[in-house]
Amino acid sequence: MHVTGTPFTDRAEAGRRLAGRLGHLAGPGTVVVALPRGGVPVAAEVAAALGAPLDICVIRKLGVPYQPELGMGAIGEDGVRVLNEQVIRLAGVGDGQLAQVERRERAELERRALRYRGDRPAADLRGRTVVVVDDGVATGSTARAACRIVRARGAARVVLAVPVAPRDWTERLSEVADELVCVDTPSPFFAIGEFYADFTQTGDEEVLRLLAEARRGPPDGEPPNGEPHDRQPHDDEPPDEEPPDEEPPGGDGIDRELPLAVAGVRLTGRLTVPAGARAAVVFAHGSGSGRRSPRNRHVARHLNRRGLGTLLFDLLTEAEEPDRRKVFDVALLGSRLTAVAEELGRTEGARGLPLGLFGASTGAAAALYTAAELGPAVGAVVSRGGRPDLAGPDVLARVDAPTLLVVGALDTAVLDLNRRALARLGGAGELVVVPRASHLFEEPGTLDQAAELAGDWFLRHLPPADGPGPVDR
Incomplete structure (x- = not known):
């Protein structure tokens, strides 16, 4: 008999542990849907870790009139309705009784949806992978209804994910979801709350706060690792205040803003080239960050001190940054990075310098896309806490440049994705x-x-500045 060990501290910790098992679902085609109210704190951590939008699935059970605890179906937003014809028939519920129950529950559903979502439309689930998240499964009736409802709303793939469930939960729910994910399945199992040190009821205000934070995007760009609370694991960092610039390189060095016109948009970069630089490194940032990223600036200053030029620039315009589809559009980001790298090869002060690429989070996928596109013109690639897997196996196979993947030991979900990507790289x-x-x-x-x-x-991998490998093709 399996008995669970230490319970989850609270729903947030449960969400982080659950997220560690869902890293393979990260990407632009995924939406996380929470069951209010207890599922929202769990789902907020999962959505942050996957870099996915967070929405709610407001459902109401349709109870048999004389036995309301017995569900004869459920309703959801957009007029979705799921009925259990067998229960309706065995309970002898007529059309009029069913309609009366549905009217009452529909009014309550609309009240709750308005409370939680306001006038914002529900997320479009058509053709998406939808991860349905709750704080646990007991009987499974609510989870079953939620999975059927998101399927009815057009989900292409349904994943039901919970921190804790009974041992036989997969037998009960395998027919309503394409994938079932759970952190622990203890036995005996009496109630979800017994596996949480803090199972305080989630209030409406907390639900509203978490949904608002998810809409803004983490103060970072990519969620934590399945991940500790950085608030967006696979992106990059919070938009910290930009620290004052250090003294520019002395001598004939360059340190200036560099406007870049790329594919009809105007991007801005910061070009720093120490006197006598032997190479130039272009930075591709993760979602939610740009040329002012404090972490990438820190790395760039280190490279400058070692005689390497750096270009930190924004992959997206300010107007584009809130669009999560663009944040994870590797082809868009990679094509822009490629154009910028080529332009750098024609820029005074950096012309002819061997090229390296440094990618953080989603920016790592863009860097590998560019490495595949430019071939020998890219001398080396480094990824910090990156998502190289988002580049796709075909792109990874075409990367010949020596590539270093640097990952934190505690970033378990991303670490696993990096191991898989490493095996697919075409070069060293x-x-x-x-x-x-x-x-x-x-x-x-x-x-x-x-x-x-x-x-x-x-x-180690970039040749001296007078060697081969200019960016300009």
Whole structure:
């Protein structure tokens, strides 16, 4: 008999542990749908870790009139209605009785949907992978109804994910979901709450706060690793205040803003080239961050001190940044990065310098896309806490540039994705795991280690400035 160990501290911790098992679902085609109210704190962590939109699935059970605890169906938004014809028939419920129950529950459903969502439309689930999340499964009736409802709303793939469930939960629910994911299935199982140290009821205000935070996007760009609370694991970092610039490189060095016109949009970059630089490294940032990213600026300054030029620029315009589809559109980001890299090869002060690419989070996929496109013009690639898997197997197979993947040991979901991507690289690759580091390398000294590793890699693989490998093709 299996009995669970230490219970979950609270729903947020349960969500982070659940997210660690869902890393394979990260990407632009995924939507996380929570069951209010207890499922929302769990789902908020999952959505952050997957870099996916968070929505709610407001449902109301249709109870048999004289035995309301017995469900004869459920209703959801957009007029979705799921009926259990067998229960209706055995309970002898007529059309009039069913309609009366449905009117009452529809009014309550609309009241709750308005409370939680306001006038915003429900997320479009058509053709998407939908991860249905609750704080646990007991009988499974609510989860069953939710899965059927999201399927009825057009979900192409339904994944039911919970922190805790009875041992036989897969037997009960396998027919309503394409995939079932659970952290623990203890036995005996009496109630969900017994497996949480803090199972305080989730209030409406907390639901509203979490939904609002998810709409804004984490203060970061990519969620934590399945991930500790950086608030968006597979992106990059919170938009911290930009620290004052350090003294520009002395001598004949360059340190200036660089406007870039790419594919009809105007992007802005920061070009820093120390005097006598031997190569230039272009940074591709993760979602939610750009040229002011404090972490990438920190790495860039380290590279500058080691004689490498850097270009930090925004892959998206300010108007585009809120669009999560663009944030994960690797082809869009990669094509822009490619155009910028080619333009850098024609820019005074950087012309002819061998090229390296540094990608963080989703920016790592864009960097690999560019490496595949430019071929020998890219001398080396480094990914920090990146999502190289988002580049896709075909792109990875075409990357010949030596590639270093740097991942925090605590970033378990992303670490697994990097291991898989490493196996698909066409050229030489290496994975280095930084001890005690999480997704954002916030732990003391861990970002310095990542910067040191990046500098060593670029200096080892990029030839001297007068050698072969200019960007301009």
